[in-house]
Amino acid sequence: xxxxxxxxxxxxxxxxxxxxxxxxxxxxxxxxxxxxxxxxxxxxxxxxxxxxxxxxxxxxxxxxxxxxxxxxxxxxxxxxxxxxxxxxxxxxxxxxxxxxxxxxxxxxxxxxxxxxxxxxxxxxxxxxxxxxxxxxxxxxxxxxxxxxxxxxxxxxxxxxxxxxxxxxxxxxxxxxxxxxxxxxxxxxxxxxxxxxxxxxxxxxxxxxxxxxxxxxxxxxxxxxxxxxxxxxxxxxxxxxxxxxxxxxxxxxxxxxxxxxxxxxxxxxxxxxxxxxxxxxxxxxxxxxxxxxxxxxxxxxxxxxxxxxxxxxxxxxxxxxxxxxxxxxxxxxxxxxxxxxxxxxxxxxxxxxxxxxxxxxxxxxxxxxxxxxxxxxxxxxxxxxxxxxxxxxxxxxxxxxxxxxxxxxxxxxxxxxxxxxxxxxxxxxxxxxxxxxxxxxxxxxxxxxxxxxxxxxxxxxxxxxxxxxxxxxxxxxxxxxxxxxxxxxxx
Amino acid sequence: xxxxxxxxxxxxxxxxxxxxxxxxxxxxxxxxxxxxxxxxxxxxxxxxxxxxxxxxxxxxxxxxxxxxxxxxxxxxxxxxxxxxxxxxxxxxxxxxxxxxxxxxxxxxxxxxxxxxxxxxxxxxxxxxxxxxxxxxxxxxxxxxxxxxxxxxxxxxxxxxxxxxxxxxxxxxxxxxxxxxxxxxxxxxxxxxxxxxxxxxxxxxxxxxxxxxxxxxxxxxxxxxxxxxxxxxxxxxxxxxxxxxxxxxxxxxxxxxxxxxxxxxxxxxxxxxxxxxxxxxxxxxxxxxxxxxxxxxxxxxxxxxxxxxxxxxxxxxxxxxxxxxxxxxxxxxxxxxxxxxxxxxxxxxxxxxxxxxxxxxxxxxxxxxxxxxxxxxxxxxx
Numbered sequence: 001x002x003x004x005x006x007x008x009x010x011x012x013x014x015x016x017x018x019x020x021x022x023x024x025x026x027x028x029x030x031x032x033x034x035x036x037x038x039x040x041x042x043x044x045x046x047x048x049x050x051x052x053x054x055x056x057x058x059x060x061x062x063x064x065x066x067x068x069x070x071x072x073x074x075x076x077x078x079x080x081x082x083x084x085x086x087x088x089x090x091x092x093x094x095x096x097x098x099x100x101x102x103x104x105x106x107x108x109x110x111x112x113x114x115x116x117x118x119x120x121x122x123x124x125x126x127x128x129x130x131x132x133x134x135x136x137x138x139x140x141x142x143x144x145x146x147x148x149x150x151x152x153x154x155x156x157x158x159x160x161x162x163x164x165x166x167x168x169x170x171x172x173x174x175x176x177x178x179x180x181x182x183x184x185x186x187x188x189x190x191x192x193x194x195x196x197x198x199x200x201x202x203x204x205x206x207x208x209x210x211x212x213x214x215x216x217x218x219x220x221x222x223x224x225x226x227x228x229x230x231x232x233x234x235x236x237x238x239x240x241x242x243x244x245x246x247x248x249x250x251x252x253x254x255x256x257x258x259x260x261x262x263x264x265x266x267x268x269x270x271x272x273x274x275x276x277x278x279x280x281x282x283x284x285x286x287x288x289x290x291x292x293x294x295x296x297x298x299x300x301x302x303x304x305x306x307x308x309x310x311x312x313x314x315x316x317x318x319x320x321x322x323x324x325x326x327x328x329x330x331x332x333x334x335x336x337x338x339x340x341x342x343x344x345x346x347x348x349x350x351x352x353x354x355x356x357x358x359x360x361x362x363x364x365x366x367x368x369x370x371x372x373x374x375x376x377x378x379x380x381x382x383x384x385x386x387x388x389x390x391x392x393x394x395x396x397x398x399x400x401x402x403x404x405x406x407x408x409x410x411x412x413x414x415x416x417x418x419x420x421x422x423x424x425x426x427x428x429x430x431x432x433x434x435x436x437x438x439x440x441x442x443x444x445x446x447x448x449x450x451x452x453x454x455x456x457x458x459x460x461x462x463x464x465x466x467x468x469x470x471x472x473x474x475x476x477x478x479x480x481x482x483x484x485x486x487x488x489x490x
Numbered sequence: 491x492x493x494x495x496x497x498x499x500x501x502x503x504x505x506x507x508x509x510x511x512x513x514x515x516x517x518x519x520x521x522x523x524x525x526x527x528x529x530x531x532x533x534x535x536x537x538x539x540x541x542x543x544x545x546x547x548x549x550x551x552x553x554x555x556x557x558x559x560x561x562x563x564x565x566x567x568x569x570x571x572x573x574x575x576x577x578x579x580x581x582x583x584x585x586x587x588x589x590x591x592x593x594x595x596x597x598x599x600x601x602x603x604x605x606x607x608x609x610x611x612x613x614x615x616x617x618x619x620x621x622x623x624x625x626x627x628x629x630x631x632x633x634x635x636x637x638x639x640x641x642x643x644x645x646x647x648x649x650x651x652x653x654x655x656x657x658x659x660x661x662x663x664x665x666x667x668x669x670x671x672x673x674x675x676x677x678x679x680x681x682x683x684x685x686x687x688x689x690x691x692x693x694x695x696x697x698x699x700x701x702x703x704x705x706x707x708x709x710x711x712x713x714x715x716x717x718x719x720x721x722x723x724x725x726x727x728x729x730x731x732x733x734x735x736x737x738x739x740x741x742x743x744x745x746x747x748x749x750x751x752x753x754x755x756x757x758x759x760x761x762x763x764x765x766x767x768x769x770x771x772x773x774x775x776x777x778x779x780x781x782x783x784x785x786x787x788x789x790x791x792x793x794x795x796x797x798x799x800x801x802x803x804x805x806x807x808x809x810x811x812x813x814x815x816x817x818x819x820x821x822x823x824x825x826x827x828x829x830x831x832x833x834x835x836x837x838x839x840x841x842x843x844x845x846x847x848x849x850x851x852x853x854x855x856x857x858x859x860x861x862x863x864x865x866x867x868x869x870x871x
Contacts, residue, residue, distance in 0.1 A: 383593035390558055390580045390587045391607035391658055401606070405597045 039466075046460035047209040053151040056199035058161065059192050062148060066189030069141035069172060073182050076135060135174065144185050145171040146192075167191055213460030217264075220249070220256040230255060260444060260461065267441035268468065270354070271423035274362045278369040278418050279411065281362075286370060286410075287403065290377035291385065302374075309367045317431045320360045324350035324432070352436045357429050364428055365421040369414035376410030377403070412480050416473050423469055441465055508537035508694035509571035509584065509661035511557060516566035518552050526552040528718045529566060534696060534711075536571075536661075539688050541697040541705035544715035545741065545862065550698045553715075554664050557696065558587045571661060581610070585662045586655035590670060592647055594639040600650055601626065601635035607658035625653040629687065645676045652687060662694045669704060681707050702742045706730065714738045716860070732774055736859035739786045746792070746826050747861055748785040755779050760855050766822045769799040771853035782858040789816070791852035792828040794844055799853065801826070801846040808838070819846060 011020045051057055146162035147169055162169050170191070172184045225233060233239055233255060242248035247265060248257045289301050308316065323329040331340070331347040340346040350356045380403065388398045404411070429440035439447075445465065448458030513532040519525045527549040534540045542550040555561035556568055559580035568575045575583055586607070594603050602609075604625050605618035613621070619635075626632055629649035639647055648668060655663050665684070669677045685708045688695045699705050705712045706726040713723045714737075722734035733739035740747055750764030752773075760773035762785050769785060777783045803821035810816075810832070817828040817840070826846065 381591065381593060383589045383591060384595060386560060386580070387587070387589060387593040387654075388595075388606065388610075390560075390585070391610055391654065392581045393606070393610040394581065397610050401598075401609070402595060 039463075042459045042463050045456050046213050046463045047211070048456050049208070049210055049212050050454055050456045053212075054199075054203060055150055055161070055164075056196055056203055058148055058150060059195040059199055062144065062146070062161070063189050063192035063196060065140040065143045066185045066192060069138060069144045069185045070182055070189065072138055072140065073135075073178055073185065076178060135178065137174075141172045141174070141181065141185065144188050146188060147171065161195075165195055167195070213457045214464065216457050217260045217461055217464055218258060219260070220258045223255045223257055225255060227253070263439060263444050264441045264461075264465065264468070266438060267423055268472065270358055270361070270440075271419050271425075272472075274358060274365070274422040275369070275415050275419040277362050278366045279415060282366060282369045282373055282414065283411075286373040286377050286407075287399075290374050291380060291382055291403070305367060305370055313364060314427055314431070316364055317360060317428055320363070321431060324356055349436070351433055354437055357432050357437070357440075360432050361422050361425050361428050364425070365418050368417040368421060372410040372413040372417070373407055374410075377407045380406045408480060412477060415476065415480075419473070419476075420469060423465075506656070506659050506691045506693050507661065508692050510534065510536045510569075511662055511694060511696065512567075512569040512572075513553070513556075513563075514567045514569065516553075516556060516563040516568055518549070518556060518561060519564045526718055527556070527563075530720055532713060532720060532723070534694060536694055537692045539685065539695045539697065539708055539710045541699060541709035541712045542715060543699055543702055543705040543712050543742070545700055548715040549718040550700075550715050551666060552718075554587070554666055554696065554698050557583075557662065558585050558664050559583045560587075584660055585664055586658055586660035588651050588655050588663065588665045588668045590667045592651040592668065594647060594650055594654070596639055599636050599638060600631070600642070603639060603650055604653045604657050606654060611658070621657060622653075625657050626650075628656070628690070629653045629683075644672050645680060648672065648680055649683070652684070656687075656691060656693070660693060662696060663688075665695060665697045667699050667701075670699075670701070677704075684708060706742070712742075714742060716741070716862075733786070733854070733856065734775075736784050736786075736856050736861055739784075739854065739856055741862035744789050744827060744829075746787045746789065748787075748824065749858065750783060750785055752777055752779050752781050752783050752855070759850065762855055766801050766824065767799075769853065770850045771799075771855045772851060773855045775856060777855055777857055783855050784858055784861075786854045786856060787848050787852065789827040789829040790814075791848045792826065792846055793830070793848070794828075794840070795847045796845050797847035798850060799848050802843060803846050804843055805840040808840070819844065821846070 008020065011023075015023075052061075146167045148161040150159045150161060150164065152159045161167065168191075170184065170188050172181050172188070174181070176184070230250070230253070234243075234250070239248055242257070242262060242265075245265070246258075247262050248255065250256070285301075285305075289298050289305075293301060321328070325331070326347040326349070327342060328350075330350065331342055334340050334348070335342045340348070384402050384406075385398055388402045393401065424442050425440055426442040426446065429443060433439075441461070442465075445458050445461045448461055449455050511532075511534040513530050515529040515531060516527065517525065517529040518527040530553070532553075542553060544550045552561060556563045557570070557575075559575065559578060559582070562576070570584060580587070595606065598606070601619060601622040604622040605613075608618045608621055623632070623635060626635060629652055631646060631649055631653070634642060634646065634650075639650060642650065651668065652663075669680050669684075672680060681704060684695070684697075697705070697708065706729075709726055711723060711725050712729050714721045714729060716737045722729055722738045729738060729742055733742060736747070739745055748764045748766060750762040752760050753763045753768065754761040755773055755776070755778060758773060758776075759770060760777065760783075761768060761770050762783060764785060771785055771787075801821050803819035803826060805817060805819050806825070807818040808815060809818070811829075813832055814829045815832050817830060819826045819828065828846065
């Protein structure tokens with residue numbers, strides 16, 4: 001702290017108070033706007049129940065469905081029915097004012113074990129589906145019923161809207177005359193709108209934070225499979241490992257997997273392995289570059305390292321795509337030398353192998369390991385290496401006792417950068433695997449946010465991910481015994 | 491700072507023993523064609539304090555590196571204790587090198603530095619620590635074991651480096667200008683300490699330096715090198731009094747060099763004609779009549795007065811050096827220097843023409859050859 005104050009004093013002497021104040025304000029503003037604020041927003045979001053799981057959202061959906069049902073019914077002319085596109089069953093008209101797609105989304109409710117339970121605004125089983133009598137089937141009208149299931153924990157059982165909020169059990173009777181149906185829908189719509197107002201007022205005052213979204217992250221999913229498949233599934237090494245750490249278990253003959261956690265664990269393990277491989281590759285290169293080569297040779301080696309990185313990252317990844325494709329370079333060469341035949345479908349499906357993603361990640365981020373190591377290593381006095389050798393140290397001892405301790409800050413910086421880049425990699429797994437193998441956790445988060453539109457759960461995933469990476473980096477620094485002070489040297 | 495001679499280190503000292511080092515026609519030519527060391531024969535006795543003295547770039551460090559094993563000689567052999575060192579790396583030779591910048595390991599404590607060589611040999615930690623403490627006692631650094639090298643003074647770091655080198659019980663300790671970074675007082679003190687450590691341990695010391703003062707004060711014998719060749723080997727007194735070449739005469743100690751031509755030679759004496767006049771002087775190398783030669787007179791051999799060898803000069807400057815006074819005089823367009831013992835008023839009020847003289851026995855005639863560069867030349871180079 002005193003050092004910091006001393007530095008500020010020195011800066012004031014060098015640049016003047018005004019410039020120093022502007023600098024610190026800018027830094028504070030940057031930290032608040034780009035670091036603290038987004039994290040707080042994400043934390044808040046991750047602790048908030050998804051809005052569409054709230055009772056008010058379900059009531060609002062009911063009101064919207066009723067309105068759509070009325071609109072369609074009002075336009076409905078029985079004589080047009082055979083020619084109407086709606087007659088083909090179902091309905092193509094999207095319900096207005098709905099925030100979520102009308103089809104029931106599979107939002108897993110916490111501790112869900114069977115895929116059937118939970119979910120959103122599922123029409124109660126009592127209502128009849130399918131086209132009967134005078135008009136074709138209209139989804140929104142079918143859903144216009146007070147007998148709606150609310151999103152609750154499994155323990156709470158089946159909770160219905162009409163029961164909980166003491167509403168009459170109403171529905172739109174398909175067999176009734178159209179005008180009666182419109183009247184029924186109007187009644188239900190009015191009740192729903194009234195309920196929405198009441199519920200929103202209640203929810204605004206209620207305590208809104210819960211760990212529901214984090215429970216989604218840890219939730220196990222039942223994976224139905226045949227007994228024979230189950231035995232094979234249990235025998236695989238990957239699944240055995242998952243079983244040991246509790247990410248997979250078999251209950252009543254049904255396999256359960258904590259899918260989100262498995263993706264997270266896989267990502268972290270891959271990132272750690274990528275970091276380790278990058279370190280193993282970079283250390284000898286850096287040693288030769290920084291301490292063994294003459295200046296001229298070092299310049300060439302360095303250029304060789306840097307040039308591939310003067311290319312946009314995506315281009316580097318796409319270059320690999322053209323190499324590992326079914327008709328790519330590798331398979332073409334193997335075909336040409338007669339090892340396999342692409343025409344007969346014997347091409348090696350590289351993009352299905354996790355190893356491919358792993359290696360491309362190492363390739364993409366290895367320079368972030370090499371640079372800090374080379375930089376720190378080149379500050380080592382070569383005489384120290386000679387002194388160690390002269391005193392009888394073996395090559396291994398020279399590295400272990402002299403070179404590595406000196407290079408430690410560079411190794412730490414390189415490992416942290418590479419680990420964070422590999423763990424957070426998005427473009428590489430996305431472009432290389434294209435969904436043909438298990439996804440990277442960054443993809444899972446992306447999907448939660450933008451594919452399933454479930455940003456609260458996405459925020460919980462992201463926050464847990466950040467926290468876990470942070471813990472790993474902290475443990476790593478602890479193990480390396482690296483202090484922040486050392487990084488300045490790097 | 492306690493003198494190292496007061497330190498106790500009997501156990502550590504008793505186990506060491508110096509060995510003889512021999513260079514047989516050893517030469518070093520670098521891949522770019524530059525010959526750093528021409529074929530050289532050199533014999534350094536076991537337990538000797540041997541200095542290699544020369545200007546920078548003369549090849550003295552290269553010789554050191556061939557002995558320590560960092561550089562294989564291009565031709566010839568290196569023998570330590572009669573054993574050919576060809577193919578043996580620096581970690582396999584019975585030598586220890588002390589670097590110019592000391593190359594202490596900054597991340598290790600003092601005792602770990604000292605014990606590094608023992609650690610490399612797989613000695614147990616408790617034993618290593620005990621040995622390190624003994625060696626630190628030898629160099630008068632008891633109590634500094636757990637400090638980092640950066641927490642020590644320059645002289646203390648110097649002694650850590652010596653202790654680290656001695657820890658592996660080398661037969662030969664190689665020192666590459668280790669005192670050059672120290673200031674004058676400390677340097678003079680460390681000379682005495684190094685000499686005393688060498689005496690106590692009996693290890694052969696090969697000391698590289700460009701500082702003739704260091705070489706003369708510490709060494710049993712000195713080799714003077716220039717351009718990759720050893721010009722003279724001998725005890726300091728001999729090198730100073732009877733230099734073998736013009737280079738040695740001008741590099742070791744100060745001297746007045748006057749070029750000329752021999753008019754007559756008679757056994758160990760000769761008569762030389764120079765722009766400043768004709769003089770008689772010793773001619774130990776028997777330079778022949780009519781040959782170009784150089785006359786060397788040490789400043790302390792010159793005095794004011796008249797005699798057999800007389801130079802008419804004009805005093806231009808008087809520099810007080812402390813124990814002596816350095817007088818500069820101009821004669822025939824040449825600057826001559828005289829050292830007078832400082833008796834209080836030595837060399838004062840000497841403006842105007844003066845006559846200088848020197849004894850025949852104090853002046854030396856050597857074959858014409860390259861001179862060491864003067865300070866002025868070094869600045870301009």
